[in-house]
Each structure stands twice: as structure tokens, then as C-alpha cells.
Amino acid sequence: MQQALSNITDPLPPPPQYTSKMNVNMNLNLNEPDEEVPVGDHIGLYELSIMMNKHAWALDEEDGDFEEAEREYMQAANLNNDYAMMNLAILHEKNDGDSETILMWYKRAIEVGQCVVSMYNLADYYQQIGDIQNMLHYYQMAADRGDSDSMRELALHYYNLGNHEEFRRYYTMAMRQPKFSMTRAIQQFNPFVVVKLMQSIILDPLVDHVFKEKMTTHLASIHTTYKPIIIYNNKIALFERLNHVIECGICYETRLNIDLACAHCVCTDCYTMLHKKPCPFCRL
Secondary structure (H helix, E strand, O other): OHHHHOOOOOOOOOOOOOOOOOOOOOOOOOOOOOOOOOOOOHHHHHHHHHHHHHHHHHHHHHHOOHHHHHHHHHHHHOOOOHHHHHHHHHHHHHOOOOHHHHHHHHHHHHHHHOOHHHHHHHHHHHHHOOOHHHHHHHHHHHHOOOOHHHHHHHHHHHHHHOOHHHHHHHHHHHHOOOOOOHHHHHHHOOHHHHHHHHHHHHHOOOOOHHHHHHHHHHHHHHHHHOHHHHHHHHHHHHHHHOOOEEEOOOOOOEEEEEEOOOOOEEEHHHHHHOOOOOOOOOOO
16 A cells, blocks of 8 residues: 555645634634645555544544543654644643643644644643743744734734834734734724724825725724724714813813713723723723
8 A cells, every 4th residue: 555655746635623722823724734745655644644633633522532532642643743733732721731741742733843823822822821921932933924813912912011013013914914804803902093003004105005905995894894983983973063172081181072881071082092991980
């Protein structure tokens, strides 16, 4: 059989299915192997590892059989299947395994396959255990390979730190990726901050025309489909007709004020900063 397979040079079937974890990078196209497809005598072993990995996935996801799933994943991992290595890490993570084992399998998967899903997952795990330095390292590693989810996570990290320059850099980088999900991104951040960033990109004379057109399309969609933005625009239109220009109780600037859900009023700028936050006056 090995001799018969030794002349096969066609690409292998798609890489094996992997066990997704919370926040797993779902934008990656797993239909294209990261490494050169093995040919010759090795192709049979690689196909075998794919079948083992898929069977292990079924044992874990459908049957909940940890021991059998681990045994099958181990067999596939011993054949250098990096997805099986990653799935071993996820399997132990889901079952409260020890950090040393989880980290070992994620790192082995990255060494063998350079798969950005493993990099993203490892960064996510480091974030869970509070190792921010390694979290940033592996998100950056995945971002350097074009992973928009890792770029977005880096943007979120710097946004929470108040580092607006790095937030803008990584968020803009993420938006340039072909598989960037605007829906997911705008739900993760304050949508008003995202809108302001997009508006600044459109007005920036140094930004290329193609990217400006992309931002213009996204911005138009947000203004017509995203409820918090629609409500904000409607409030502005209403209170402009009422000429409700008074001193804001937060910034003390005299400008147009609009109402919060509790009926207290603040200026339009302070309103955008209070997204999903309680009213500073009544705490509702």
C-alpha cells in the first residue's frame, strides 16, 4: 500500500476538525494546511492522523468520553498532527487540567503547524490565568500572520488601558483584513468609539481610497442597522428641534444635551462615553 501511495502528489483532504473553545478564532480558513502537504510514504500516516483526530473529536463532543478522546488525540499527535495537539490542550482546558499540560500541547501545536488558531487559543489561555506578557506575545504572533481576531483582542487590551494610539493601530489593522467581522467587533467595543475611528479614517488624507470606501460602506450600515446608533441619531434630531442647548452636568460645557434612559440629560459627547454604563446622577 505504501508503494502504491508513493506516487500520489494530489493535495490531501482538508485538515481535521478541531474542538472549538470559547473565543476560538473562527475566521481562520482551515481548508488550507499551514505546512506543505506530505507526499510519498508519509501520506498514509497523515491521513490516518486526520481520521484519529476526527474520531477523538466525536468521542469528546458527542460522547463526553475524556479518556478515549485523549487516547485518540495522543495517537494523532504522535503522528505530528498539530490540530490533534491543539485539541489535546483544549480537552485538558475544558476538563480543568493542569496548566503545564495545557501549555505544553498548545506550544507543540504551534511548533509543528504554526497554526494561528493555536496561537490565539494559547493567548486566550494566558489571559485567563493572568499572564498578560505571554498573552500579548501570542496574540501578536497570530496578528503578524494576519489574524484579525487577535488584532481585535490587542485593540481591546489597549483600549481598556486607555492607550488610544495602540487601540487605533490594532483596530485599523484588523479592519483591513478580508475576514474582519464588523458585527462582532462593534458588539465588543463602545460602538460610538468605533464610529469615531471610522470617521477619522475616512477624513484622513493619507489613507488609501479603497480602504476609505470600505469604511464608508461599514459606517452607512452601522447607522441604519445598529440600534444604539439609530437611537442616538434620533435623539440628536429631536433635541436639535427643541434647541436643547444647556450646560452639561458632566463636562460643564454648554452644548446640545440629549436624554439618557433615566431621563437625565447630558451632552452628545458625554452620552457616547456612557454606553452601557449607569447614569452618573441617579446610578440607573
